[in-house]
Amino acid sequence: MAEAERIIGTPDVEGADGQAAPAERPKGKRKIAVLFAVAVVAYLLDLGSKMLVVARLEDHEPIEVIGDLLQLNAIRNAGAAFGIGEAFTVIFTIIAATVIVVIARLARKLYSLPWAIALGLLLGGALGNLTDRIFRSPGIFKGEVVDFIAPKGFAVFNLADSAIVCGGILIVILSFRGLDPDGTLHKD
DSSP: OHHHHHHHTOOOEEOTTSSEEOOOOOOTHHHHHHHHHHHHHHHHHHHHHHHHHHHHTTTSOOEEEETTTEEEEEEEESSSGGGTTGGGHHHHHHHHHHHHHHHHHHGGGOOOHHHHHHHHHHHHHHHHHHHHHHHSTTOTTTOOEEEEEEETTSOOBOHHHHHHHHHHHHHHHHHHTTBOTTSOBOOO
16 A cells, blocks of 8 residues: 555655544646646647648548558548548537547546546547647637557557557556546456
8 A cells, every 4th residue: 555655645644643544635736747747748749740741642542651561641520539420520529529528528527647648648539639639620619630550450640649549548457556636456
């Protein structure tokens, strides 16, 4: 337990009776800064990669990275993963905006570094795809997302999608380990 307490930043403090007293919660400002730093890095990597792909790959033959196992192939995707729901672009825009608002609200109660990283990945990825939905053709809130990473036999995706998936996987792992965003560790 002490190791988990050390990792999440809530060390045991003994009270006058020798029992572990609840530690004063450290301010979550550092964790919030990490969340937003991770989000900014994920967002800028996604934005930069998409700008490069649009400038250099669109309307060109795919580039083989690892033979035909992995290619860079620029496509526009109006739907969600695997091109599902192309008629619901506005709904995906609303969902992404809602995720961003929820993460921003949750950040106030954030005291866990791993959760800050996971939520930062989700936030950066959601912002990356939301930027496409708002600013790319065919129009505001109907924009198509630029996808370009094309593994053989799998859907074409982008760095924002990767950040969202990695953040989601990290959240599942943290949840199974019993670590909450507020830094508390519980056993079920």
